[in-house]
Amino acid sequence: MIARLAVLPYPPLLVPDLTVRSDSRLEHLRGACLRAVTSVTESATEWVAVGVDGFRAGVYGPRSGGTFAGYGVPVPVSLEHGVPTEPGLPLPGLIAGWFREQAGAARVTVHVLDADAGEDEIARLAHRVVAGPAVGVLVLSEGSRRRNERSPRPPHPDAAAVDARLAAALATADTNALHGLEPSILSDVGVDTVPALRFLATAADASGHDWRPELLYDDTPFGISYHVALWSPSDD
Incomplete structure (x- = not known):
């Protein structure tokens, strides 16, 4: 059962110790993320996070x-309060663990999907989460990496339009629009987290909830588009 759902980016720069100086754009992004995960914790301190690597x-x-030693500073994180016994997390897991600590959640289990994960695998995970105990769900996903000259890949003429479609779907909890985003088009504009978006749409549909969505952030501050959204059951 999904108690509340947040869509979040997962750049290492969200962690203050990994940034050299304060930046108002970064503070805005970080604040939106913390608002979302704090709200998730208000509904459930047990989390499931889904990302792509x-x-x-x-x-x-x-x-x-x-x-985060691989990103410049060995900031430790864990997926549960206490000393971890199984070290080694990919970036989606590190960010999910950092969010857990910031929001005071008890624990988070992180499902990291392959970039080529198939629809059947995604659907099985979505239905398993929906059928289980009440949890907060974090979907770790980012937008285009081809928006402008600051982007890590050459700009693409369709990147802004695709980001706008994605933001609109998140702002209205339009799962049909999310399902309708063609993987080939997303790939063309550098959206590398298609399986996470597919999970979001499938799990939201399977939950049986009508959703009350909030789009908390939509911008491309450093060449990569980031969206932060919070979906709450309409009867919550």
């Missing part, structure tokens, strides 16, 4: 942990 797909349980 083409090299380290798998399930990372609450005893997992790691550090």
